[in-house]
Amino acid sequence: MSDRRAFLQGAALLGAGVVSKVGAASLPEAPVQGSAATAAPLVPPNGRPYNPVVTLNGWSLPWRMKDGFKEFHLVAEPVVREVAPGMHANLWGYNGQSPGPTIEVVEGDRVRIFVTNKLPEHTSVHWHGQILPNGMDGVSGVTQPSIKPGKTFVYEFVAKHAGTFMYHPHADEMAQMAMGMMGFWVTHPKDIRQHAVDRDFVFLLGAYDIEPGSYTPKVNTMLDFNLWTFNSRVFPAIDPMVVRQGDRVRIRAGNLTMTNHPIHVHGHTFEVTGTDGGWVRPSARWPEVTTDVGVGQMRAIEFVADNPGDWAFHCHKSHHTMNAMGHDVPTLIGVDHRGVAEKINRLVPGYMVMGDKGGAMGGMQMRLPENTLPMMTGTGQFGEIEMGGMFTLLKVREGQARGDYRDPGHYRHPKGTVAYEWTGDVPTAPTAPGAPARPVEGAMNVRRSGGHEGHH
Numbered sequence: 001m002s003d004r005r006a007f008l009q010g011a012a013l014l015g016a017g018v019v020s021k022v023g024a025a026s027l028p029e030a031p032v033q034g035s036a037a038t039a040a041p042l043v044p045p046n047g048r049p050y051n052p053v054v055t056l057n058g059w060s061l062p063w064r065m066k067d068g069f070k071e072f073h074l075v076a077e078p079v080v081r082e083v084a085p086g087m088h089a090n091l092w093g094y095n096g097q098s099p100g101p102t103i104e105v106v107e108g109d110r111v112r113i114f115v116t117n118k119l120p121e122h123t124s125v126h127w128h129g130q131i132l133p134n135g136m137d138g139v140s141g142v143t144q145p146s147i148k149p150g151k152t153f154v155y156e157f158v159a160k161h162a163g164t165f166m167y168h169p170h171a172d173e174m175a176q177m178a179m180g181m182m183g184f185w186v187t188h189p190k191d192i193r194q195h196a197v198d199r200d201f202v203f204l205l206g207a208y209d210i211e212p213g214s215y216t217p218k219v220n221t222m223l224d225f226n227l228w229t230f231n232s233r234v235f236p237a238i239d240p241m242v243v244r245q246g247d248r249v250r251i252r253a254g255n256l257t258m259t260n261h262p263i264h265v266h267g268h269t270f271e272v273t274g275t276d277g278g279w280v281r282p283s284a285r286w287p288e289v290t291t292d293v294g295v296g297q298m299r300a301i302e303f304v305a306d307n308p309g310d311w312a313f314h315c316h317k318s319h320h321t322m323n324a325m326g327h328d329v330p331t332l333i334g335v336d337h338r339g340v341a342e343k344i345n346r347l348v349p350g351y352m353v354m355g356d357k358g359g360a361m362g363g364m365q366m367r368l369p370e371n372t373l374p375m376m377t378g379t380g381q382f383g384e385i386e387m388g389g390m391f392t393l394l395k396v397r398e399g400q401a402r403g404d405y406r407d408p409g410h411y412r413h414p415k416g417t418v419a420y421e422w423t424g425d426v427p428t429a430p431t432a433p434g435a436p437a438r439p440v441e442g443a444m445n446v447r448r449s450g451g452h453e454g455h456h
């Protein structure tokens with residue numbers, strides 16, 4: 001295909017639902033998503049009915065029915081992803097976004113997926129977790145030649161098992177996944193009543209190493225990433241999961257990072273109902289508030305959202321609920337800066353003392369380099385949230401209408417149910433026998449940075 005034809009086709013396809021005249025005869029359209037907002041669930045217009053999922057800050061790929069196949073068209077290409085307002089990343093993805101669109105099919109569907117490669121290098125797509133013919137598994141060199149730039153390959157298989165899956169390249173994998181090439185896949189049960197829930201959220205766990213001031217991930221980073229994402233977004237730009245009180249909720253996550261993520265929910269206990277291999281038998285489930293999602297794994301958790309409020313939902317590795325800026329700041333807790341700042345200020349105007357009372361940076365207005373995000377950020381109804389990365393809110397509301405995913409705003413706490421300040425006397429707390437005497441309030445407590453000796 002000439003560049004000019006490719007350009008015209010790309011332009012014609014920019015609006016979802018527009019069928020390209022060039023491609024209509026053979027290839028299904030390849031819709032492009034330009035927005036990083038959470039798209040409304042894709043209600044199936046044909047085929048077997050199912051309860052669609054909601055992809056956090058993402059969307060599901062439309063298909064066409066042809067000769068008994070559900071036909072999808074994925075285009076692997078460079079994309080610009082808004083990681084959060086104020087920061088964009090030059091990533092690689094599919095159909096205009098990273099991660100690529102979620103693919104939803106029904107158990108027993110015959111699926112045909114066209115994959116067009118618009119990357120500057122070869123690729124392939126592995127359908128992670130699917131039971132399929134060996135030659136459809138997408139492993140470059142092993143089960144197929146890689147897809148060269150400009151070429152289109154076709155994958156065909158039956159979606160045999162209902163469950164949670166992913167797709168990603170199996171060609172120059174480290175670089176391509178570090179650039180954001182991945183997508184979610186849900187195979188719904190043939191019987192719509194089976195495993196039915198009221199709301200079903202999905203997202204991929206991702207990690208990037210993008211130096212403050214730059215736009216492209218460092219693809220050779222092995223472990224030291226500085227952006228931890230749900231669907232290539234970081235807090236405060238990850239949409240909340242909005243549910244109606246009493247809803248049965250499923251949240252599915254897949255992990256394509258280089259480390260594990262203990263995913264933690266506040267205010268509810270859940271059960272892991274789905275793993276990489278399918279559904280967990282009810283007799284094999286147990287209640288939890290945190291579940292570890294290992295590298296290459298998928299987990300589906302379910303609970304009844306019976307506790308109204310704005311509940312934190314996050315990875316429990318505290319460095320994964322932070323953004324890029326500020327990782328190189330030394331630990332200064334316990335260091336006495338008094339006098340030092342003034343002296344340094346004579347040499348470096350604008351010098352600030354940071355971290356001597358802890359790490360809190362939320363209230364500081366540091367000027368950031370171009371295209372990066374503060375390490376800890378976000379503001380709630382009671383003040384600074386001091387989070388980043390893999391963090392969002394589960395918003396449980398009594399008044400939320402069925403099928404309404406709009407953010408209802410801050411939770412309105414019933415009177416007398418919020419932690420409050422004690423304003424009476426504070427009696428001296430008992431001290432353990434043999435413990436050193438507490439320093440008198442107001443006395444200096446000086447410890448030299450890096451040293452161990454302290455004196456009063």
Ligand SMILES: [Cu+2]
Pocket residue numbers: 228260261262315316317320390
């Ligand atoms: Cu994590």
